[in-house]
Every structure is written in structure tokens, then in C-alpha cells.
Amino acid sequence: MMTSALVLIAAVLLLGGLLAALGDYLGTKVGKARLRIFNLRPRQTATLVTVLTGTMIAASTLGILFATSSSLRKGIFRLDEYLNRLQSARDDLSAAVQDRKQAEEELAIAEEEQAEAQRDLDEINRKFQSAQNQLDTVSQEVASLNQQLSDLKQEREGLLQERQELEVQIEARDEELITQQQQLQITEERFQKLEEQRTQLQTEIEKQDNKIAELDAAIESKDRVLQFQEEEVTNLEEEIHGLQQEIQALEQYYDNFQALRQGNVSLVKGQVLAFNVVQVPERDLTKDVINEMLRQANRRAIQATQPGNEEFQEQIIVITNHQIQRLKEVLDSGEEYVVQIVSAGNYLRGEKQIQVFADVVRNETVFEEGEVVASLSLNPQDVKEGELSERIDLLLASSRFRARQSGILGQVLVGENYLDMINFMENLEALEGSYDQIQAIAKGTSSNAGPLELQLKVKRGEDVVLTN
Known part of the structure; x- marks a missing residue:
């Protein structure tokens, strides 16, 4: 070239x-x-x-x-043509340069997006790996659950079989329940008849109460005689003793009459057959204590329903295993309890199945020494002759009622004997001056088991003017 x-x-x-x-x-x-x-x-x-x-x-x-x-x-x-083509080429070049810049900008954006996408991809890969690990864990759990499901299906089949057996047992129990309901209906009809007899007997009881009230009036008359004849106290005591024997005879007559009216009812609902304060030091002895109380209750039930039959030694009381188990659980605590075996209903003479239940109460302090059990406010000037003893009887009845309501299961005593009350009444009637209150106070600390000993105090304001 x-x-x-x-x-x-x-x-x-x-x-x-x-x-x-x-x-x-x-x-x-x-x-x-x-x-x-x-x-x-x-x-x-x-x-x-x-x-x-x-x-x-x-x-x-x-x-x-x-x-x-x-x-x-x-x-x-062809210079003009080439110049035109050159200008066109320059324009194309300028456009190409512009396109290149735009492409470079788009490339930069694309590179940023690619970098962001790469980061997202890395994050997705990380999450995917985590998800893969979770998937492996879940797969293992699914396998374990499938195994558990298989075991549960087997258990379900066993339970279904047990259910069928239970349904058969339920049907048998339903039939037994129907029989028991029929027996219960017969028993309710029998109980209704006994209630009617009891209503009739209540009238007779009121008559006997009137007789007893007359005897009480006679006793009060004798007590007033004792106020003026202290030298004849011994003779009056003998007379009172005779009157008490007469009352006992009347009570015996009343009991016989009640048994006759109720169709020889020997045990009434709520009657206590065995009473004891129990604290078991060792759990091994609990069963023996319970059995001894049940034997005691059985003997009392036999004496009531089988009088005169000395050779009868069968067990006639009936108590549920649930009652015995509950009583054992309570006594196993080692604390002191008052236990009573109580008749669950009215039973006639000669019956050989006596349903009983166990009543157990923690033996706790009910009244502290000196605590007021009941009180009576009165002015002796407003009390008519013969009403004072009635007021005292009302005070004692109120004391006994509150004692029972508070949980006293044992006896409620006033003085050592009946003569103490006679002396107190004599001293009260002979008391000179006024007084405004008579209180029945716990003589000592008393628990649920009792007895609750009452001391009567006559007060004038805050001063005690007389006590028994």
C-alpha cells in the first residue's frame, strides 16, 4: 500500500x-x-x-x-453523501453514547439490584437451610407422631373393646338400678306410713309432756317447801327420789307407747349407736379402732332391735366402704376427732339390716373457761311467783341449744346433781336486793366431745351476787 x-x-x-x-x-x-x-x-x-x-x-x-x-x-x-453519512454516524454515535450512558446507569442499577438480589439469595439460602433443618426436625417429629398415632390407634381399639364391655356392664347395672328403684319406692311408701304413725304419736307425746309438766310443777312445789323446812331435806330428797322413779316409770311407759304406735320402732333416724374421742398414734391402728367402734355400734343395734335375744351375734349394721375409707383417711392424720356411728333411718324391732353412717368432727375447743354461753336479762320485781323457775329452765334450754349449735356433742351439765340446782333456786328466791342478769358460763374449757359444765352467775351490773 x-x-x-x-x-x-x-x-x-x-x-x-x-x-x-x-x-x-x-x-x-x-x-x-x-x-x-x-x-x-x-x-x-x-x-x-x-x-x-x-x-x-x-x-x-x-x-x-x-x-x-x-x-x-x-x-x-461523493463527499456530500459521505458528509451526510458522517453526520448521521455522528448522530448515531451520540445516541449510542447516550444509550451507552443509560445502559451503564441501568447496568449500575442492575448491578446494585443484582447485589441486593444476591444478598436476598444468600438470605433465602440461609432461610432455606434453616427451613431444611426444621423440615428434618419436623420429619422426625412426624415420624414420632406417626408412631404415637399408631400406638393411640391400638389403645383406641382397646378402649373401644373396653367400652363395649362397659356398655354391657352398664346395661346390667341399669337393670339392677331399676330393681333398686322399685325397692326404694316400696321403702318410701313404708316410710310415709311411719310418718303418719309418727304424727299420731306426737299427739300422745304432747299428752305425756303435760303429765311431765304437772310432775315438774309438783317438784317445784316440793322445792318451795324445802325453803321453809330445811330440817326435812332428807325426807324431801326421798320424796323427790320417789317422784323421779315415777317419772322414769312414766318415761318407760311413754317409750313403750311410742314403740307401740310406731310399729315397734327400735331405732330412730339420727340415733347415736357409738360415740368416742379418737386419736390414732400410728396408722396401723386406725383399722382396729374403726372396727372396735363398729362392733360397739353393732352391739347397741342388736340390743335395740333384738331385745331378749342373747344368742343373736350377727352383724346387722351396714356401712359403705366409701364411708369407712373416708373415716380412715381422716383418722390417719393423727389429730384428735370425735367419732359417732349414727343410724341412717328409722328401723323396727326385728330388722336385721341397719344402715349407719360415720360422723367425724375434729375435737377442737368450743368454749373457753369463763365464756358466756347464754344470758337472761330480768328484773326480779317484774317476775311473778312461779315464773322464775321457768325463766331458769329457758336459760338452760337456750344454753343447751347454743352448745349443740356450736358443736358440743357430749353432755351439758349444770352442777354435780339435781340438789345443786334446788339450792341455787332457793338462794336465788331468797336473794335480797335487785339484780339484772343471770348468765350461764362455761366452768372450764370444753371441746366438741364435751361434757360442757355450766356455772350460773347472778349479776348486778358488773358485780356477781350469786353463783352455784
Whole structure:
């Protein structure tokens, strides 16, 4: 390429030189010859020849260049086209540069998005790995649960079989329950008849109470005689003893009459068959203590329902295993309890099944020494003759009622014997001056097991003026 360019340049220079020499020669000849062309002057003709020679040099040069270089031909004749194409190319280049910048910006954004996506991908991979680990754990748990489900299905089959067996047992129990309900209905009808007999008997009891009240009035009359005849106390005591025997005879008559009216009822509902204060030091002894109380209750029940039958030694009391187990659990605590075996209903003479239940109460202090159990406010001037003893009886009845309500299960005692009460009443009636209150006070600390010993105090304000 370089060699041909050098040859072309050399040829152009050589041809230009030859044509210049030829033009100079022709101009010289024309000038010397004084030739005229187109009627021009010789000098003008020489100039024209020189111009033509130069034109030929330029034309030959251009001809050589055009002949030998297609690029030059295209550059000369198609320059505007190339310029337009160049401008178009520049515009395209500018657009391409703009597109490149935009592409670079988009590439940067895409790279950022790619980096973000890569981070998201890494996070997703991490979560996927965690999820995969959880999946493995869950798969193990599912396998374990499937095993448990299989075991549960086996247990369910066993339970279904037990259910079928229980349904058979329930049907049998239902039939037994129907029989028991029929027996219960018969028992209720029997109880209704006993209630009717009890209502009739209550009327007779009231009559006997009137007789007893008359006897009490007689006793009070004797007590008033004792106030004026202290030297005859011994004789009066014998008379009182006789009256007490008469009362006992009347009570025996009343008991016999009650048994006759109630169809030989030997045990009444709520009657205590055995009473004891129990504290078991060792659990091994609990069962023996319970059995001893049940034997005691059984003996009392036999004496009540089988009188005169000394050879009868069967067990007639009936108590549920649940009652015995509950009693044992309570006594096993080692604390002190008051235990009673109580009749659960009314039973006739000759019956051989006595339903009982166990009543157990923790033996706690109910009344402290000196605590007021009941009190009576009165003015002796407002009390009519014969009413004072009734007021005292009301005070004692109120004391007994409160003692029972507070949980005293044992006896409630006033003084050591009946004579103490007689002396107290005599002293109270002979008391000079006024008083405003009579109190029944616990003589000592009393627990549920009892007994509760009462001391009567007559007070004027805060001063004690008389006590038994």
C-alpha cells in the first residue's frame, strides 16, 4: 500500500514536471514565433498556452489520481453523501453514547439490584437451610407422631373393646338400678306410713309432756317447801327420789307407747349407736379402732332391735366402704376427732339390716373457761311467783341449744346433781336486793366431745351476787 502510494506520487511529480517543461517550451516557441490564436496577441497567446499547459498538468494529475485511487474519486464526487453519512454516524454515535450512558446507569442499577438480589439469595439460602433443618426436625417429629398415632390407634381399639364391655356392664347395672328403684319406692311408701304413725304419736307425746309438766310443777312445789323446812331435806330428797322413779316409770311407759304406735320402732333416724374421742398414734391402728367402734355400734343395734335375744351375734349394721375409707383417711392424720356411728333411718324391732353412717368432727375447743354461753336479762320485781323457775329452765334450754349449735356433742351439765340446782333456786328466791342478769358460763374449757359444765352467775351490773 505504501509502495504504490510512493510510485503514484513520483509519477504525478514526474508528469507534472514534464508537462511544465513542455508548456514552457511551447510557450517559448509560441512567443518566439509570434503565433496568434483566436486573434490574440502573441503575448496573450503565450499566456493562453501556459494556462492550457497548466490546465493539462492539473487535469493529468487529477486523471492519474482519479484513475489510480477509487477512494479519491469517491471522496471528490461523493463527499456530500459521505458528509451526510458522517453526520448521521455522528448522530448515531451520540445516541449510542447516550444509550451507552443509560445502559451503564441501568447496568449500575442492575448491578446494585443484582447485589441486593444476591444478598436476598444468600438470605433465602440461609432461610432455606434453616427451613431444611426444621423440615428434618419436623420429619422426625412426624415420624414420632406417626408412631404415637399408631400406638393411640391400638389403645383406641382397646378402649373401644373396653367400652363395649362397659356398655354391657352398664346395661346390667341399669337393670339392677331399676330393681333398686322399685325397692326404694316400696321403702318410701313404708316410710310415709311411719310418718303418719309418727304424727299420731306426737299427739300422745304432747299428752305425756303435760303429765311431765304437772310432775315438774309438783317438784317445784316440793322445792318451795324445802325453803321453809330445811330440817326435812332428807325426807324431801326421798320424796323427790320417789317422784323421779315415777317419772322414769312414766318415761318407760311413754317409750313403750311410742314403740307401740310406731310399729315397734327400735331405732330412730339420727340415733347415736357409738360415740368416742379418737386419736390414732400410728396408722396401723386406725383399722382396729374403726372396727372396735363398729362392733360397739353393732352391739347397741342388736340390743335395740333384738331385745331378749342373747344368742343373736350377727352383724346387722351396714356401712359403705366409701364411708369407712373416708373415716380412715381422716383418722390417719393423727389429730384428735370425735367419732359417732349414727343410724341412717328409722328401723323396727326385728330388722336385721341397719344402715349407719360415720360422723367425724375434729375435737377442737368450743368454749373457753369463763365464756358466756347464754344470758337472761330480768328484773326480779317484774317476775311473778312461779315464773322464775321457768325463766331458769329457758336459760338452760337456750344454753343447751347454743352448745349443740356450736358443736358440743357430749353432755351439758349444770352442777354435780339435781340438789345443786334446788339450792341455787332457793338462794336465788331468797336473794335480797335487785339484780339484772343471770348468765350461764362455761366452768372450764370444753371441746366438741364435751361434757360442757355450766356455772350460773347472778349479776348486778358488773358485780356477781350469786353463783352455784
